[in-house]
Amino acid sequence: AQTVTQSQPEMSVQEAETVTLSCTYDTSESNYYLFWYKQPPSRQMILVIRQEAYKQQNATENRFSVNFQKAAKSFSLKISDSQLGDTAMYFCAFMNYNNAGNMLTFGGGTRLMVKP
Amino acid sequence: DTGVSQDPRHKITKRGQNVTFRCDPISEHNRLYWYRQTLGQGPEFLTYFQNEAQLEKSRLLSDRFSAERPKGSFSTLEIQRTEQGDSAMYLCASSSFGGNEKLFFGSGTQLSVL
Numbered sequence: 715a716q717t718v719t720q721s722q723p724e725m726s727v728q729e730a731e732t733v734t735l736s737c738t739y740d741t742s743e744s745n746y747y748l749f750w751y752k753q754p755p756s757r758q759m760i761l762v763i764r765q766e767a768y769k770q771q772n773a774t775e776n777r778f779s780v781n782f783q784k785a786a787k788s789f790s791l792k793i794s795d796s797q798l799g800d801t802a803m804y805f806c807a808f809m810n811y812n813n814a815g816n817m818l819t820f821g822g823g824t825r826l827m828v829k830p
Numbered sequence: 831d832t833g834v835s836q837d838p839r840h841k842i843t844k845r846g847q848n849v850t851f852r853c854d855p856i857s858e859h860n861r862l863y864w865y866r867q868t869l870g871q872g873p874e875f876l877t878y879f880q881n882e883a884q885l886e887k888s889r890l891l892s893d894r895f896s897a898e899r900p901k902g903s904f905s906t907l908e909i910q911r912t913e914q915g916d917s918a919m920y921l922c923a924s925s926s927f928g929g930n931e932k933l934f935f936g937s938g939t940q941l942s943v944l
Contacts (some may be wrong), residue, residue, distance in 0.1 A: 718872075747931050759873070759921065759935035805872045809931055816861065816931050817886070820872030 716741045716808050718821035726827040727796045735791045735824045737806030745811035748789045754802040796828045834936035842942045850908045851939045855924030865921040912943045
């Protein structure tokens with residue numbers, strides 16, 4: 715079974731600054747996907763970024779980028795130029811490539827507060 | 831693309847009552863998922879459908895929980911004889927087969943059992 719751990723329950727950052735959220739996972743699989751989801755107060759889970767484990771290149775989406783360290787089983791999210799609208803819960807999630815059901819295993823989340 | 835829709839947004843019920851939640855996925859998505867999220871935790875997988883077939887249901891929390899997707903479109907999640915421990919947010923998500931494993935979530939149904 716896979717486990718996902720987010721060791722930072724809460725973080726804060728000043729507007730326009732950069733913040734990094736940590737995530738580690740445990741799996742015996744070699745092919746998998748990793749995701750970061752954002753959950754604002756509206757409660758809807760929004761996909762931020764996705765990484766395939768077989769790709770060495772770190773994924774980027776505008777101000778969001780990841781640092782994927784497969785050997786260390788680490789998958790951190792960097793948010794650059796933080797904006798007030800980035801305030802939300804952030805969840806790291808794992809999906810086994812061979813999982814026919816696309817089942818996501820989530821971490822416990824990190825609450826991010828962006829301060830003006 | 832109108833997104834994943836869930837109804838109701840909030841449900842308050844008394845212990846022992848039955849409740850049913852509805853999810854309308856994105857129209858072209860053939861996969862539909864139910865997750866449960868308790869306060870301060872990440873979502874927990876419950877079950878999923880591909881079209882009308884329920885392909886995984888071993889993660890449903892007890893036999894009081896059941897889900898249907900009769901015509902491969904909308905889905906319902908029913909909880910019978912609710913207990914206070916069932917209080918949580920129930921999230922629905924959908925995806926397309928071969929859709930780069932991207933799940934699109936609804937805003938959830940918040941259940942409170944008194």
